[in-house]
Amino acid sequence: MTRVRTGGVRAAVGAVLAVALTAALAGCSSTGGKRAEDARKAAAAQGRAAVNTPRWTFAMVTHSGDGDTFWDIVQNGSKQAAVKDNINFLYAHSDEAQQQAQLIDSYVAKKVDGLIVTLAKPDAMKTAVEKAVKAGIPVITVNSGADASKAFGALTHIGQDETVAGEAVGEELDKRGSKKALCILHEQGNVGHEQRCAGAKKTFGGEMQNLYVDGTNMPDVQASILAKLQSDPSIDAVVTLGAPFADAAVQAKKTAGSKAEIDTFDLNAKVAAALEAGTLGFAVDQQPYLQGYEAVDLLWLYKYNANVLGGGKPVLTGPQIITKDQAAALKDYAERGTR
Amino acid sequence: MSAAAPPEPAGVDHVDERLLRTSPMKKLLARPELGSVVGAIAVFVFFSVVADSFLRASSLGTVLYAASTIGIMAVPVALLMIGGEFDLSAGVLVTTSALVSSMFSYQMTANVWVGIGVSLLVTLAIGAFNGFMLTRTKLPSFIITLGTFLMLTGLNLGLTKLISGTVSTKSIADMEGFDSAQKLFASHVTIGGVELRVTILWWFVLVALATWILLRTRFGNWIFAVGGGADAARAVGVPVFKTKIGLYMGVAFCAWISGQHLLMSFDVVQSGEGVGNELIYIIAAVIGGCLITGGYGSAIGSAVGAVIFGMTSKGIVYAEWNPDWFKFFLGAMLLLATLLNAWIRKRVEATK
Numbered sequence: 001m002t003r004v005r006t007g008g009v010r011a012a013v014g015a016v017l018a019v020a021l022t023a024a025l026a027g028c029s030s031t032g033g034k035r036a037e038d039a040r041k042a043a044a045a046q047g048r049a050a051v052n053t054p055r056w057t058f059a060m061v062t063h064s065g066d067g068d069t070f071w072d073i074v075q076n077g078s079k080q081a082a083v084k085d086n087i088n089f090l091y092a093h094s095d096e097a098q099q100q101a102q103l104i105d106s107y108v109a110k111k112v113d114g115l116i117v118t119l120a121k122p123d124a125m126k127t128a129v130e131k132a133v134k135a136g137i138p139v140i141t142v143n144s145g146a147d148a149s150k151a152f153g154a155l156t157h158i159g160q161d162e163t164v165a166g167e168a169v170g171e172e173l174d175k176r177g178s179k180k181a182l183c184i185l186h187e188q189g190n191v192g193h194e195q196r197c198a199g200a201k202k203t204f205g206g207e208m209q210n211l212y213v214d215g216t217n218m219p220d221v222q223a224s225i226l227a228k229l230q231s232d233p234s235i236d237a238v239v240t241l242g243a244p245f246a247d248a249a250v251q252a253k254k255t256a257g258s259k260a261e262i263d264t265f266d267l268n269a270k271v272a273a274a275l276e277a278g279t280l281g282f283a284v285d286q287q288p289y290l291q292g293y294e295a296v297d298l299l300w301l302y303k304y305n306a307n308v309l310g311g312g313k314p315v316l317t318g319p320q321i322i323t324k325d326q327a328a329a330l331k332d333y334a335e336r337g338t339r
Numbered sequence: 340m341s342a343a344a345p346p347e348p349a350g351v352d353h354v355d356e357r358l359l360r361t362s363p364m365k366k367l368l369a370r371p372e373l374g375s376v377v378g379a380i381a382v383f384v385f386f387s388v389v390a391d392s393f394l395r396a397s398s399l400g401t402v403l404y405a406a407s408t409i410g411i412m413a414v415p416v417a418l419l420m421i422g423g424e425f426d427l428s429a430g431v432l433v434t435t436s437a438l439v440s441s442m443f444s445y446q447m448t449a450n451v452w453v454g455i456g457v458s459l460l461v462t463l464a465i466g467a468f469n470g471f472m473l474t475r476t477k478l479p480s481f482i483i484t485l486g487t488f489l490m491l492t493g494l495n496l497g498l499t500k501l502i503s504g505t506v507s508t509k510s511i512a513d514m515e516g517f518d519s520a521q522k523l524f525a526s527h528v529t530i531g532g533v534e535l536r537v538t539i540l541w542w543f544v545l546v547a548l549a550t551w552i553l554l555r556t557r558f559g560n561w562i563f564a565v566g567g568g569a570d571a572a573r574a575v576g577v578p579v580f581k582t583k584i585g586l587y588m589g590v591a592f593c594a595w596i597s598g599q600h601l602l603m604s605f606d607v608v609q610s611g612e613g614v615g616n617e618l619i620y621i622i623a624a625v626i627g628g629c630l631i632t633g634g635y636g637s638a639i640g641s642a643v644g645a646v647i648f649g650m651t652s653k654g655i656v657y658a659e660w661n662p663d664w665f666k667f668f669l670g671a672m673l674l675l676a677t678l679l680n681a682w683i684r685k686r687v688e689a690t691k
Binding site for chain 2: 031032034067069072188220222227228230231232247248251256269270337
């Protein structure tokens, strides 16, 4: 009995394998895929160092969780600048404040020549950043923590003011005639997210509600937005705080039969395509590539020439509101991972 | 202890238990999912009262969809728990499965169905690996699958970044085979104005299949036997190892279905997703009456657990409550359901 059964299982596995292999040989797709991408990639800028300064080591420590597309783009910017400036670029991240602080400590102990830090949880980073400054390591803060940056002794801050970005969204929603909007937060307890929604609420003439969703579970994000749209058909605008969630909102809207316009923070290839197609209203870009690129480049300028951009005031990389008109031009850049 | 015990119903004579006729009532009380059904009704009535849009047909469709995405995985996880084991890698395995099909199709510029087939093989292999490691090393499944969980989390991120250059996959929506795959894994039908997702159908079929396996097949007996006591089961000739490996492959198979749903509904996959979902599947199984120690539980119970989960998570949205409290409700519900189950079991055993 058992013997027969095992044989059966083996035969089944064999059959599945055979089918898969045959399909692999015969089943090529004539559309999309890697081949199309390769065809698209004509002549991407291959970097060579443009300067002959010493090979300094710069390290970046962010509050990114694992697998966050946004920080990929930031890193792409940093790496590009590092190649150009002849920099050895190191990167580490942790979404746990304590671990992020420890990572900063270890780079200070390693005596890197420059540090790039995000201050999503400023209080927890205070000691570590001050230690770095005391050790003579120039620090630049990026993305979050504009308020704390100077007090901690950082050279400058590069990023988007979350409240200002939110305010821009509120104004844009007003311009589009929205009356009742929904702000989708995908990370409970993220200060920057709260600031964005609060900023939007401040300038928005209509009513705005917050909706918290579990960002690590996409079907659940979709079902939650769907539930909200069903419970309140008068909602005419939905703002998501991250690019991947815009698509979930679009699908929820379709299912709910809602007429709400979907808008989002951040840009990616899909958002750019959706903007062009008109399924999304607008996107607020804070240009993550610029945050990574400028941080490395400004550190280099400081080491080489003691320059400080912005005179110590935050250098804003956003908010840039992108609508249908600009989307087509940005799509290719988003696809290669720099927008 | 005895002070807390409920009063015995009047009129129970102490006759030989074999001569007692089991009343349908008692039979019902002995079902593992009874406690969760009572809980589900309570949650349903509760949200029907406090959230006026909860009872709308379209809302119930949404609740069912939310329940189905949990429920598809809760079924094999419940079976595995009845068999006495855990799988902490189930949450990220769903993401792995979606990543494999997406990246294989994309990188090879192959028909989407090829990627789906390759993904099935890879996912089943990971399930078999879990079962094989467990039976070979005799380490607790908690440790083995925790290891797999961490390795898969790292592989998901590392390999995706290595192959695609970013942490999410590229869109495969424009590739051949996508439309038909989407029909199978992520389509929906509209019945009487209510949009029902195909995952609900998948879920019902899986629950029915698992119930049939548990109650009507030899393999079902083996599952109860290895969960109740592996050594005793081996002594009477139950192939313990094979049963456990089979159960892990069952989890893998359902992770494959969930993963394809994830991929087909969004056409790109974020490689960091899925972490934490394994606990949600376990919660659904436990609320549904599965014993953490194994040997007791049902597939229908896991479905009821998933429905409770869906009703609570979406009910809070319909009721327009502050979702800060969601996890608290979930925890309270888990405790209540488990206590209710334990209480009912004790009663049933006492009045036998």
